[in-house]
Amino acid sequence: MKKWVKMSFSLLLISVLMISLAACNSDSQTKTKKLEKVRIAEVTRSIFYAPQYVALAKGFFKDEGLDVTLTTTPGGDKTMTTLISGGADIALVGSETSIYVYAQGSNDPVINFAQLTQTDGTFLVARNKIDNFSWDLLKGKTFLGQRKGGMPQMVGEFVLKKHGIDPHKDLTLIQNVDYANIANAFASGTGEFVQLFEPTASIFEKQGKGYIVASFGKESGHVPYTTFMAKQSYIKENSDTVEKFTRAIYKAQQWVQTHSSEEVAKAVMTYFPDTDIDIMTTVVDRYKSQGSFATDPILDEEEWNNLQNIMKEAGELPKEVDYKTLVNTKMAQDVMKK
Structure with a gap:
């Protein structure tokens, strides 16, 4: 009799566990479907x-x-x-x-x-190291900017004008390089300054390909x-x-x-x-x-x-x-x- 009771209890316990597992699996599948x-x-x-x-x-x-x-x-x-x-x-x-x-x-x-x-999330990167940077140093130089009509380019021009620089008269502004190729163009020798996003700017700095000299984000506001x-x-x-x-x-x-x-x-x-x-x-x-x-x-x-x-x-x-x-x-x- 005791053996039968134990066996019945064991079967009941197994059934409960199986139902619980099935319910959990069902809940999991429901969550996945949702x-x-x-x-x-x-x-x-x-x-x-x-x-x-x-x-x-x-x-x-x-x-x-x-x-x-x-x-x-x-x-x-x-x-x-x-x-x-x-x-x-x-x-x-x-x-x-x-x-x-x-x-x-x-x-x-x-x-x-x-x-x-x-x-803005871009930074001004110079080809050569500059100990005492000032925005006037861009005058007469070649600046490899971002795609015309995009926020990086517009913020770039806004900041230049803020510092008394006409981007279309006081420097040579390049805007015809495809966004994905700007970093490569600079690395290949195009321009003395470039406007880059991170982590490319910091990678260039570590590799000695350029040096971060200013932040467009700090200059342009929210x-x-x-x-x-x-x-x-x-x-x-x-x-x-x-x-x-x-x-x-x-x-x-x-x-x-x-x-x-x-x-x-x-x-x-x-x-x-x-x-x-x-x-x-x-x-x-x-x-x-x-x-x-x-x-x-x-x-x-x-x-x-x-x-x-x-x-x-x-x-x-x-x-x-x-x-x-x-x-x-x-x-x-x-x-x-x-």
Whole structure:
């Protein structure tokens, strides 16, 4: 009798465990099925976008039920084309591109919903070491700038004019080199000064190919330099998804803000397999110290107006666009409240 009771109890226990395991497996499958795919097209691969890589590496997107894939589409024009044609759901690119699309009369405008960086991310690199740099040293020299019409180029010209330099008269300005080839062109001997993103600028410095002498980010002030944006129709049809996405970005922004530069570098190192961890730490520290990483996803009106002033100064503003027309901060505000 006792043996039968023990056997019955054992069978009951096994049944309970099997049911529990089946339930856990079912829950796991349900969670996997619930992951919603979101495709991001980023304008370039740069440590400048560290919070985005932190959100991916730390699983913040998955915590929100999102399966995010990331593709690099070099250049603002290519990134925006990818978004508009349906090749991506969300783009990480300069806010000026949304103005260009709107000015062309789009029926489905591209809306900025979460800001990632709030300063320019480029640095002025000189071919030769300069102990006492001043902007006047660029006069009469050849400056290898960024693509015409893009934020780096416009900020570059804005800063030059701020220091009394006419970029089209006081120096030789090269703007016809494709974005992806600018660093190689400088390394090959083109120009005495170049405007570069990180980590390329620091890598060049370590290799003796150039020397960082100034920061365009420090000189230009706060602008919505790179933001996450999507077509108005996508946001309307997928508002919950966009809110979850924004919440993950906000978590990452806070994580970057509260962790050391070395911790941030280690967290995102898989996205920069060919970059030395010491250089990455230096780059993150440089961006953190000048306040390049936005600490929250809110794109405010003052930044939007500063952007348009820079575009106007560069002669690249097709038309002034009201802040509320192309900026939607509802999701950002909601996730910050919660």
